[in-house]
Amino acid sequence: MPRLATLPERGRIGIFNRSYYEEVLVAKVHPEIILKQQLPGINRKAKINQYFWEKRYRQINNMEQHLVENGTIILKFFLNVSKKEQKRRFLERINNPDKNWKFTINDINERRYWNNYQSAFEDAITNTSTEYAPWYIIPADHKWYMRTVVGDIIVHSLESLPIKYPVVSQAKKQEILKAKELLENESD
Numbered sequence: 001m002p003r004l005a006t007l008p009e010r011g012r013i014g015i016f017n018r019s020y021y022e023e024v025l026v027a028k029v030h031p032e033i034i035l036k037q038q039l040p041g042i043n044r045k046a047k048i049n050q051y052f053w054e055k056r057y058r059q060i061n062n063m064e065q066h067l068v069e070n071g072t073i074i075l076k077f078f079l080n081v082s083k084k085e086q087k088r089r090f091l092e093r094i095n096n097p098d099k100n101w102k103f104t105i106n107d108i109n110e111r112r113y114w115n116n117y118q119s120a121f122e123d124a125i126t127n128t129s130t131e132y133a134p135w136y137i138i139p140a141d142h143k144w145y146m147r148t149v150v151g152d153i154i155v156h157s158l159e160s161l162p163i164k165y166p167v168v169s170q171a172k173k174q175e176i177l178k179a180k181e182l183l184e185n186e187s188d
Helices: 019-024 032-036 050-069 083-095 097-102 105-111 114-128 143-159 170-184
Strands: 076-080 135-139
Touching: 019 050, 019 114, 050 114, 076 114, 076 143, 083 097, 083 105, 114 135, 135 143
Parallel strands: 076 135
Antiparallel strands: none
């Protein structure tokens, strides 16, 4: 069963790495994941067809639209690393003992499905990039560039919000002055 991300409460920021998109990425490359979930209408002999994936994309879009209509801003980033750069990073993780913890043999096993993943990414982005929750496709071979672009998008989004400090009423100001006076006159 997929693990759903916990949404942040109103006024908070949440960051998710993949989350429910795994269900149209990894599960699309490895459909046996879907078959193990015992979903209604899907059995071990059933072929997972295009209609199934279209329904999944529609469900994602509906959920994101609901969130946006209720005040959530959704920023989706696809950090596009080339196969050559991925190889370089894997070798760095292998060759540098301080980075060995970042590496697993499963990284190499999944690399064999590179083209399948590229196709799954393309389908997911094409079918779930909407006006209310667009995807930002960021070249990520150079981390400094990727971080700059992502940071700029986040800053721009925050600056577009009507954020301001709460207005303190006259009654509250009087209350604060009274508290100040009490604290200043308090014996230590």
